[in-house]
Amino acid sequence: MSRRADRPLFERARYAAAGYVWLFALMIGAALFSQAASAHEVRPAYLSIQEEAPNEYSVLFKTPMRGNARLALTALFSGRIETVTPVVSRPNDDAMVQTWRMRTLEPLAGQNVLVDGLQNTMTDALVHMVFANGDSWTARLTPGSPSATIPASHSAWAVFSTYVRQGIEHIAFGLDHLLFVTALMLIVRDRLKLVKAITAFTLAHSITLSCATLGWITLPSKPVELMVALSIVMVAAEIVRMERGETSLAITSPWTVAFAFGLLHGFGFAGALVDLGLPRSNVPLALLAFNVGVELGQLAFVAALSAAAIAGRRVFVLPRRAIAATAYAIGIVATFWSFGRMEAMVL
Structure with a gap:
């Protein structure tokens, strides 16, 4: 042997x-x-939409930064939207955090949410929405699919599967x-x-x-x-x-x-x-x-x-x-x- x-x-x-x-x-x-x-572009963007009152929402949009410049990403909705407060921007380590409040002139459920500019990057974007009744919805947008349709509600399984994928x-x-x-x-x-x-x-x-x-x-x-x-x-x-x-x-x-x-x-x-x-x-x-x-x-x-x-x-x-x-x-x-x-x- x-x-x-x-x-x-x-x-x-x-x-x-x-x-x-x-x-x-x-x-x-x-x-x-x-x-x-x-390396910075690998880090995902994050869009949080919280319903505070009927048709009124607080929005938080976190985008990765390159040095002192953030990635050119914009959150857009297919329906009619009013911005009721100025957009406040503040840097947070290697990300830019933007917050504002908005009012929808038609139901947000059923609209498309688009992270414009995502198709020109190598990163993803997580979108998380919480309705006033406690229902929530989570979606993962990619450069190849930078938009999604907001449903009226969504299961906890979507949150679980999305964050498992992010951990991997x-x-x-x-x-x-x-x-x-x-x-x-x-x-x-x-x-x-x-x-x-x-x-x-x-x-x-x-x-x-x-x-x-x-x-x-x-x-x-x-x-x-x-x-x-x-x-x-x-x-x-x-x-x-x-x-x-x-x-x-x-x-x-x-x-x-x-x-x-x-x-x-x-x-x-x-x-x-x-x-x-x-x-x-x-x-x-x-x-x-x-x-x-x-x-x-x-x-x-x-x-x-x-x-x-x-x-x-x-x-x-x-x-x-x-x-x-x-x-x-x-x-x-x-x-x-x-x-x-x-x-x-x-x-």
């Missing part, structure tokens, strides 16, 4: 996973040096969170420890995501983003120590480190959800759905990486130094992020 066949399946998967990380690092490098504005998309574009999970997979030596570490990470960031979104605990977003990047650097350093034969708490009990850093990453998820906006009438449901979406996206990533690693063992076997080299690659990328985010805090 060959030496490769003697090697435990999970151990071979770890070495094959290292090859994937190199590709992953190249993808991140390309993203880092791309136009900064493109957030984790898919959250390269820092995915890189942290990848580093965890490289530092863990058996399946049971990996399950414990991923479970601890999931539980921890679910706790802080819920607490921060509900306003029970708040932390400034920029320091949180910096600490998320530094957490990746620290895990990468632990991988190198492990490959040198050294030991530490992170190496012997990776779930403890995963839990601690998971609490930190949860604040990062919460910042994205706050930027997205929550429907005032369905905050618990939207929070649950977003959390479910994040977990589904994370599990899909772990499953895809594991499947690719196991399949790759039949094609190549990387030398043992590849794990340490991969850790250095992860650390370099995360260090680059750290300096960039530190600079953003100062400016």
